[in-house]
Amino acid sequence: MTDTVLTVEQMRATERAAMEAGVSEWELMQRAGEGAAQWIMRVAAGRPVAVLCGPGNNGGDGYVIAETLIRRGYEVQVIAPLEPRSETAQQARAHYSGAVFAATTMREPVVIDCLFGYGLTRKVEGEFAELLEQMASSHCYKVAIDVPSAVESDTGSVLGPLPDYDLTLALGAWKQAHGLMPAMAAMGERRLVPIGLDLSGARSALSRRPRLTPPAPDAHKYRRGLLAVVAGAMPGAPLLAAEAAMRAGVGYVKLLSDHDHFGAPADLVIEQGKLANTLDDERIAAVLVGPGLGRDDSARERLAQAFSCRKPGVLDADALYLLDPELLAQADPGTLCVTPHEGELQKLCEVFGIGDGSKLERARRLHDVTGMTVLAKGPDTVLASDVMTSFFPRGSSWLSVAGTGDVLAGIVASRLAVHGNPHRACEEGVWLHHEAARLASPAFTASGLAHAVKPAMAALL
Template identity: 50%
Template sequence: MASDNALSQILTTQQMRDAEQRIFDAGMPEFDLMQLASGRAAEWVRRIAAGRSVTVLCGPGNNGGDGYVIAHCLQKAGLEVTIVAPEAPKTPSAKQALALWGDDVLTSGGSVQGEVFVDCLFGSGLTRKLSGEHSLLLRDLAERHQMAIALDVPSGIASDSGAVLNERLPRFDVTLALGAWKFAHCLLPARDKMGTQRLVPIGVSALEEAAVRVTKPKLAPPAFADHKYSRGLAAIVGGDMPGASVLAAQAAMRAGAGYVKLAVHEAPNAGPELVVDTSHVRVALDDKRINAVLIGPGLARHEGSIKALETALKCKGALVLDADALHLVEPHMLDPQMSVLATPHDGELDALCRKFAIVADGRMARAKALAAMSGMVICAKGPDTIIASPQGEVAIAPPAPSWLSIAGTGDVLAGIAVSRMANGSDPFTAACEAVWLHGEAARICGPAFTSLELAQSVGRALARCL
């Protein structure tokens, strides 16, 4: 039985090759592993095809090899199967797989019209964009079938970055990831091409240094003897636009902390359940019981906000920086001893990267470099949220409802995160817990919710983690 970590890890092409090599070194011949992987993938295809005819497009590498084995398994199961292979197999395992098939192979797809199409042209070994001929063949076959399944990763997609290398690549209904998730399964734009994703386990063990997919956290209810302070006091510093900090506080009250205090000069829209401290922020934060502080939502950007930020940075506990605080913070202000979580969206990530002189390509590389340089955990928000720690850990959030693309949902995320940190989670864990609870709260809300409704659903999302 594979461990949870092995099923949630995300591997680079090199890590995947090394993992396969370890399986070979343990005594399994290469072709046996191909047969195991392809046999399990074929079982998915058989169930999805449900008696319909299948066309398999096979390339020259091991992805193509998998295709021949899948075709063989489906034919044995009684399905009508056609193989299109524009090139002969080149790897030893792919050659053995063709021999196993032993039937006709079409070299062009001109006359093929079928029901289910399986793309085994290229997988994780793709090194450059598809030739015009390959790209046209892939698109044509996908268009001429009722449904399309990609094996491992759709052809034309860079496995390690999630870049789509060719224009007009087809959109797949199902993608069967072999052995482990790859970055392309988690990141845009590639993820958008893949439809429903399924992982086909092949016995790859968990790698300590691998990135992971954020999975549902396991949270505990308050202990029998807990009281509000033992569960954690989260302080949220408001500013000129108190609505944003109220949203964060509404979420924080439902995410685990025992006490949420909103430090803001006025909060006319705060409910009676919220503790509002209208004294000066210096006074409000001068409380040794505070475990974590959030500053940024609705803070504004002026002299007074900088002073408030400096005060928050003097609190010795944990800190969440969001929104305006990410524009105001300077590298020299960060105490290396503090546990800081920053939650930038793309614009804020740009601003932080400029400040910390980060030059790297892509959100993943930028988030990792920024975390390493700044000492902060970076939760780079978006449809494919990436969490990176200064120690090099990386987690990628599962897809969340796109209904989250409204104003105020980031405030809710920051509120959940500070609550988790007040409750005792380290910043990386808190960020993972927060993005999961945030996505789940959105699923609970259904379409077209307000950010207050999202905050109000956080408790029900948390209930699913107990």
């Protein structure tokens, strides 16, 4: 799978398996270095190139890249503060026919960072840090090989100077850092250089832009999905979620609310009255509960009633503060999506006895412990389910405004009502949300975002 994401441990195991199957480390390095050089030649377009080489195999890739460029007639300078330590990198160094400088001022318009890859184990200091600082302050075109050298591959955390790269070339498979902040923000365009590894059986991937489908030829409003949005104490948030849901593919949205929604569109059906009665409708395909629900006893009662109809559901906002093992026991967790931001994720982790860890680790544990599909949203969104773990490209930073979470919940619930698949609904939800933000930017409000879900749908059809 070309979108596969591997941890360092999985990467090393996969490379070992390739070697046991008869492909040498040298051959893998050739494939990686030559593949990366193809991309570099496209962006360098004949201009001189500097390659920064570290002591490990990431540096080894650098020597292969440099030699490939020299053979294509490029003017190349390698800067390597230390001689290679690994055997394969030494072999690459020996095959490199150009000059190597221990330290020099880099004046080339294109600079390739091969100081450290997934073998980074500690803070980047001394001459390595100085080179990265020099690169950061230069106006050159910046390429990171595998990962930016100051980035820890499994966590995306930053252990030294981090230039703003134009291009990051992942080797063999994506690493978790390619989908995690703060690393992801500095990577520029991200591309994969395949090196022939067997990636079957992997359980994590970068999410691929989905292709949505129009309604079936024989569709009618119920077959396209009836979504019930359960409102509560506050009228605004569920209305916003319902407005987004109406534009994300579902055939019918009902807002179950006792408020007077004077500004609501005429095409949104609002039902007042006893929730148990309004939810007692076999045609309901999915339920959204949480935005504007409130956190008191009557909100808890409404959440319990939403569970009692045992339909696929999306829980967001206040529902995530109310949820506990006792309430969840009344639901079918395999059909539920939760869409927590960091604060809500922390609350859920406390209640379900999940200890500390990165956002990714906690999202996975929460899924393992509860069985729910967990969409941990934020600048780096991760999705944990029994299908796999998915990472996403970065969305617009304009999404950092009140109400965008309600819009996301509405979109995910709409998609869930359309097809009933929690993982797919969350993936489609994130892509539609990002696309809507792109179309509505800059400085949109949440209601502007909800309206932009319609052109976002058109873009993903």
